[in-house]
Amino acid sequence: MNRRMLSREDEETAGGEEIEVRREDQDKINKFSRLHQHELLIEEDLKGKSKEKEELDDIITELELSDEDDIVPYKIGDAFFHVPLPQAQELLGISAARVDEEISELEDKLGTIRQEMTQLKVELYARFGKTINLET
Numbered sequence: 001m002n003r004r005m006l007s008r009e010d011e012e013t014a015g016g017e018e019i020e021v022r023r024e025d026q027d028k029i030n031k032f033s034r035l036h037q038h039e040l041l042i043e044e045d046l047k048g049k050s051k052e053k054e055e056l057d058d059i060i061t062e063l064e065l066s067d068e069d070d071i072v073p074y075k076i077g078d079a080f081f082h083v084p085l086p087q088a089q090e091l092l093g094i095s096a097a098r099v100d101e102e103i104s105e106l107e108d109k110l111g112t113i114r115q116e117m118t119q120l121k122v123e124l125y126a127r128f129g130k131t132i133n134l135e136t
Contacts, residue, residue: 019127032134053096060092067085
């Protein structure tokens with residue numbers, strides 16, 4: 001977290017005027033906090049999905065080097081099944097498409113959350129100025 005000290009001028013102006021925190025202001029601050037926590041969770045999920053997508057792409061590339069007649073192990077749940085190469089490639093393609101869709105959904109959610117957070121920042125900074133720190 002990036003913290004900075006207030007200059008003497010900022011400290012005097014901030015300390016000189018007490019701004020009352022209304023109920024609606026506190027609700028906005030709480031909402032911002034919840035959104036920030038939700039943002040962190042979605043970012044973590046997004047990293048996991050991106051890693052999963054990368055691994056699927058690596059497997060697909062590796063299977064392209066195999067012979068068409070090969071039987072390859074394919075994991076479904078906790079078990080491995082031996083399936084023909086074309087079927088394994090088809091199943092991996094479906095999995096990759098599903099992960100792409102999940103990544104897209106997470107990115108959309110993240111964008112929506114960030115828009116809401118930006119709007120709350122604007123409103124809260126307009127009300128409180130330098131007396132509030134909403135940097136994440």
